[in-house]
Amino acid sequence: MSAARELVVLGTASQVPTRHRHHNGYVLRWDGEALLFDPGEGTQRQMLLAGVSAHDLTRICVTHFHGDHSLGLAGVIQRIHLDQVPHPVVVHYPAGGQSYFDRLRHATAHRRTARLVPEPVATDGGPQPSPPAYRLSARPLSHSVETVGYRLVEPDGRRxxxxxxxxxxxxxxxxxxxxxxxxxxxxxxxxVSVPRPGQRFAFIMDTRLCDAAFALAEGCDMAVIESTFLDADAALAREHGHLTAGQAARVAAESGVRHLVLTHFSQRYTDPDAFAVEAREAGFEGELTVAEDLGRVPFPRRRAT
Structure with missing residues (x-):
């Protein structure tokens, strides 16, 4: 597995996949690790197409247990066992969804050969068990079911x-x-050295505008933020617990995000450029990516000291 830091996009659709957009799924390659976020239905196949193997995975982070964010978990877990992944794979998910996790984990009969380590996220979020190379934390978001967003922070060091x-x-x-x-x-x-700023990453799915979204994105080099709707449908977005492209851009702009990745698009929209236009109109001036299935987004270079 490459040691480069990058985001591998497995799917970008929201509740309903389309001819061109697969259900959710994202892999953050972080040095020698690979963190899988929100494995929607069919994630195992998308991993194959994207060149991500079960052996690469070291951590799985589920924001909530709606199907487009978690139905692929059963297949991924079984693939981890089938391939006899030799290292532990930690799985984070909202603690209130324990029954859903248990059902997905034991969805069908399979031989268990690997070590899966469930680490549910408490209601108040907070730090999650993670290696010294980074600190993983979570915060509760505002959706229709219990949902958390994730934030990864690398400690400052010296070069x-x-x-x-x-x-x-x-x-x-x-x-x-x-x-x-x-x-x-x-x-x-x-x-004999100079300061080396640590890098930061945020993963913010299904949520209305809330303080936690801004806190997760604060000072991030890259933030993946859902933009299910366009601004004309802001009332619908709020009703269903989602963000518009303009709202996602506002979170990123006010939080100092360097590279914003918009994703989780409703099937009602066919022009991806419209999301970029609204993000710019909302005042986001940093690097911007409207995610595409099987796309790869390089992590930004480190901030200057």
């Missing part, structure tokens, strides 16, 4: 400067020792 290390005679195991201790033989870490 070592080879020429300065060489100048001070620091090499080999001493580099790691300097990083751990902060100083070595009179050489400070700050003398």
């Amino acid at each position: 070592m400067l080879p020429e300065r290390l060489a100048h001070h005679g620091i090499h080999g195991p001493d580099v790691g020792e300097l990083q751990r201790r902060g100083s070595l033989r009179g050489v400070r870490l700050a003398d």
Whole structure:
């Protein structure tokens, strides 16, 4: 699996798939990990077409248990067992949907060979168990059923400067020792490195405008935000617990998002360009992607120090 950071789009339709849009599904490749978000119906096949294997998956994050966000979970779980994935795969989902998770996990008979680790998200969200390389958190959103959004934050670090290390005679195991201790033989870490800002990612599905959406997106390098409706149907969006393209763009603009990915489109719309137009009209000036099935969206370069 590539160590690059990118978003792999498996599907972009909302409740009803179309001839051109498959049900939801997104894979965030993050160094040596692959996080699968909201596996809708048929995700296993879309993974095949996108070049994502069950062995790649390290974590699955479900926002809620509407079918277009979770019906593919049964197939993905069974594929993980069929392929005898050797590492644990952690699964996050709203705790109130435990019965739905249990039904999907045990939907049909299959041989269990892998280790699946359920980690339900409590009602108040909060930090989720995650490796030191990043911090995963969740917040409850405003939809018609219990729903959470996810936020991944990489800690700030420092980038070592080879020429300065060489100048001070620091090499080999001493580099790691300097990083751990902060100083070595009179050489400070700050003398041979520069700050390296951590990167941030948000995944915000089915929700009305709410404070949590802004909090999840705050300062993100990339945010995937649903835009089920266009602004002309804002009343319908609110009734069903969704965002319009303009509202999603407002969340991104006010939260300082660098790259906004719009997705989860209603079948009533046939012109994807309309979502981009409304996002720009709403004031979003950063990088913008209207997601397409099987598209790949590179993660932005790190912010300048």
